[in-house]
Amino acid sequence: MSGTVNELPRVAFFDFTSCEGCQLTVLDALQTHPELLKVVNIVEFREASSARSEDYQIAFIEGSCTRPGDEERLRKIRETAVYVIALGACAHLGGINAIRNRQPLLDVRQYVYGDKAEWYDTYPARAIDQVIQVDAVIPGCPIDRDEFVRVVTVLLQGRQPKLPDYPMCIECKLHENICVYERGQVCLGPITRAGCNAICPAYGYGCEGCRGLVSAPNMESFQEVLAQHGLSQAEIDEKLSLFLTNQTLLEKELVHG
Numbered sequence: 001m002s003g004t005v006n007e008l009p010r011v012a013f014f015d016f017t018s019c020e021g022c023q024l025t026v027l028d029a030l031q032t033h034p035e036l037l038k039v040v041n042i043v044e045f046r047e048a049s050s051a052r053s054e055d056y057q058i059a060f061i062e063g064s065c066t067r068p069g070d071e072e073r074l075r076k077i078r079e080t081a082v083y084v085i086a087l088g089a090c091a092h093l094g095g096i097n098a099i100r101n102r103q104p105l106l107d108v109r110q111y112v113y114g115d116k117a118e119w120y121d122t123y124p125a126r127a128i129d130q131v132i133q134v135d136a137v138i139p140g141c142p143i144d145r146d147e148f149v150r151v152v153t154v155l156l157q158g159r160q161p162k163l164p165d166y167p168m169c170i171e172c173k174l175h176e177n178i179c180v181y182e183r184g185q186v187c188l189g190p191i192t193r194a195g196c197n198a199i200c201p202a203y204g205y206g207c208e209g210c211r212g213l214v215s216a217p218n219m220e221s222f223q224e225v226l227a228q229h230g231l232s233q234a235e236i237d238e239k240l241s242l243f244l245t246n247q248t249l250l251e252k253e254l255v256h257g
């Protein structure tokens with residue numbers, strides 16, 4: 001797809017509660033794939049440009065919804081864009097922002113804001129699809145730049161991007177990594193969606209689950225495995241809460257008050 005700049009698909013990037021690392025990864029991807037800039041017209045991208053626009057077809061959203069005011073902004077993006085894509089674990093899952101959902105909200109506010117806690121209207125962190133319909137997801141913390149390029153290419157071809165729906169272990173074995181369990185570590189690979197080339201196990205670290213759960217994970221068996229490797233229930237809960245709070249059974253125990 002190519003044409004004059006006015007004929008190109010208009011793309012906007014928006015950020016909510018996040019560290020903006022996924023937007024930085026997009027900037028990285030655009031440097032190694034400058035050809036993308038010839039096939040889209042980026043009309044809003046705060047991290048890289050002062051341009052603003054209320055006219056776009058494709059919206060990438062980074063970050064979680066953490067305040068009542070975020071909801072209105074998200075609905076406006078949804079009304080404007082033909083395609084909405086959640087960018088990264090914060091947008092896809094609530095990400096690390098959702099860790100706080102396990103504790104009483106007032107405690108968290110007071111810890112961060114001290115005696116000004118009441119000034120802030122923050123509430124439990126939510127994934128974007130808990131507020132508006134999302135058409136596609138690019139998982140990860142941060143996103144994988146090659147996957148970003150693939151998803152954009154597929155979208156521009158008018159096709160629906162599909163994520164791998166098998167566990168990280170398959171990808172890890174294909175790369176012939178030594179399983180970190182063999183080294184006495186633990187890893188969330190058996191329940192995590194593949195697609196990052198098992199990069200953490202490739203460097204000798206256990207997967208922390210930043211791409212979210214694979215469909216129909218066997219959580220019961222997996223927790224048994226973690227227990228057999230010496231983790232207490234509290235340690236298992238902690239392990240599952242780094243990225244998976246909103247996706248796991250822990251949600252039943254969340255304290256939203």
Ligand code: SF4
Nearest residue numbers: 018021088089090141
């Ligand atoms: S998913 Fe990770 S890298 Fe991306 S914005 Fe959230 S915390 Fe930052």
Ligand code: SF4
Nearest residue numbers: 169172179180187189
């Ligand atoms: S290191 Fe993790 S992802 Fe790799 S095979 Fe072992 S459990 Fe699976």
Ligand code: SF4
Nearest residue numbers: 196200207208210211
């Ligand atoms: S191996 Fe796991 S934690 Fe590491 S990037 Fe991939 S999904 Fe995220």
